[in-house]
Amino acid sequence: xxxxxxxxxxxxxxxxxxxxxxxxxxxxxxxxxxxxxxxxxxxxxxxxxxxxxxxxxxxxxxxxxxxxxxxxxxxxxxxxxxxxxxxxxxxxxxxxxxxxxxxxxxxxxxxxxxxxxxxxxxxxxxxxxxxxxxxxxxxxxxxxxx
Numbered sequence: 001x002x003x004x005x006x007x008x009x010x011x012x013x014x015x016x017x018x019x020x021x022x023x024x025x026x027x028x029x030x031x032x033x034x035x036x037x038x039x040x041x042x043x044x045x046x047x048x049x050x051x052x053x054x055x056x057x058x059x060x061x062x063x064x065x066x067x068x069x070x071x072x073x074x075x076x077x078x079x080x081x082x083x084x085x086x087x088x089x090x091x092x093x094x095x096x097x098x099x100x101x102x103x104x105x106x107x108x109x110x111x112x113x114x115x116x117x118x119x120x121x122x123x124x125x126x127x128x129x130x131x132x133x134x135x136x137x138x139x140x141x142x143x144x145x146x
Contacts, residue, residue: 010039
């Protein structure tokens with residue numbers, strides 16, 4: 001997982017576009033995208049950037065959270081909807097994460113390189129305990145028309 005306390009110099013952040021990333025900046029907030037994934041950084045008072053949104057998949061241009069329900073991974077939107085995560089999205093997220101780390105000089109450790117990590121995980125399926133109904137625990141709404 002990323003250490004969100006890392007601070008990156010503005011010069012390094014501005015050079016991300018030369019590494020093939022799509023970089024947009026508005027009012028001190030920089031959004032970095034590639035492969036249908038993205039991350040967000042905010043400028044600090046000393047001309048550095050800190051990460052405010054960890055690398056994740058973009059769904060219709062919006063950041064989503066990756067949820068591992070134990071039997072399948074889902075993408076959770078801020079408005080409470082969930083969509084099944086596709087293998088290609090997970091591969092792209094991993095590729096984006098690795099390339100962004102390399103471009104920023106952030107080391108990747110063995111346990112982090114094993115696979116995608118989820119922001120939300122629910123594995124307990126014992127009836128009567130938290131997690132027995134994953135959607136209720138995470139607070140997602142069913143998607144209509146799917």
